[in-house]
Amino acid sequence: DAGVIQSPRHEVTEMxxxxxxxxxxxxxxxxxxxxxxxxxxxxxxxxxxxxxxxIDDSGMPEDRFSxxxxxxxxxxxxxxxxxxxxxxxxxxxxxxxxxxxxxHFGNGTRLxxx
Amino acid sequence: AQSVTxxxxxxxxxxxxxxxxxxxxxxxxxxxxxxxxxxxNKGLQLLxxxxxxxxxxxxxxxxxxxxxxxxxxxxLTKPSAHMSDAAEYFCVVSEWSSASKIIFxxxxxxSIRP
Numbered sequence: 403d404a405g406v407i408q409s410p411r412h413e414v415t416e417m418x419x420x421x422x423x424x425x426x427x428x429x430x431x432x433x434x435x436x437x438x439x440x441x442x443x444x445x446x447x448x449x450x451x452x453x454x455x456x457i458d459d460s461g462m463p464e465d466r467f468s469x470x471x472x473x474x475x476x477x478x479x480x481x482x483x484x485x486x487x488x489x490x491x492x493x494x495x496x497x498x499x500x501x502x503x504x505x506h507f508g509n510g511t512r513l514x515x516x
Numbered sequence: 517a518q519s520v521t522x523x524x525x526x527x528x529x530x531x532x533x534x535x536x537x538x539x540x541x542x543x544x545x546x547x548x549x550x551x552x553x554x555x556x557n558k559g560l561q562l563l564x565x566x567x568x569x570x571x572x573x574x575x576x577x578x579x580x581x582x583x584x585x586x587x588x589x590x591x592l593t594k595p596s597a598h599m600s601d602a603a604e605y606f607c608v609v610s611e612w613s614s615a616s617k618i619i620f621x622x623x624x625x626x627s628i629r630p
Binding site: 406444445447493495502504505506507508509510512 | 548550552557558559560561562565567606610618620622623
């Protein structure tokens with residue numbers, strides 16, 4: 403079991419540029435979550451999918467953020483245009499059945515927007 | 517509404533002494549409770565999970581937690597701290613009914629003194 407795989411591990415970009423973060427969940431997991439972690443706000447749920455369908459995107463900060471899950475083994479989080487306040491660590495997590503089962507986290511993508 | 521409160525933002529103990537990380541929760545339903553650990557530059561890793569079976573839950577690396585419904589607590593303990601336990605610890609409460617009702621505590625940073 404390779405675990406949840408995120409890429410890239412680090413991303414440095416200039417304000418206004420498009421950023422795409424990628425995630426491969428654990429095979430057989432029906433739920434996929436995107437979180438953002440900052441010192442000020444801690445862990446924030448951005449969006450989650452069930453069987454590739456977005457269920458709750460109320461945590462997405464604004465229209466500059468979008469997420470897709472075209473199939474069960476791949477998801478992307480896109481920021482366009484990026485801003486310095488988007489700098490954070492972005493985590494992807496997957497779980498087998500939702501709230502009652504543990505989340506398996508990737509190692510995160512550290513995004514720096516200058 | 518459910519919530520989780522980690523009572524200490526930072527705990528420091530000497531190597532070989534007991535560890536106590538405190539967590540209180542509120543939930544309208546029978547919750548699932550989790551403890552996760554996050555080492556620097558890593559994703560969160562599950563330590564242990566409570567889902568209405570035994571009230572004393574044993575986890576990895578010698579950690580355990582006791583579910584006390586009357587006190588609405590789920591404190592994490594370890595009899596003897598090791599240097600490798602230095603990390604951030606998160607208490608999490610979730611309701612079975614909704615995957616979006618997964619609430620993370622603000623975290624407790626555990627430091628170990630030699």
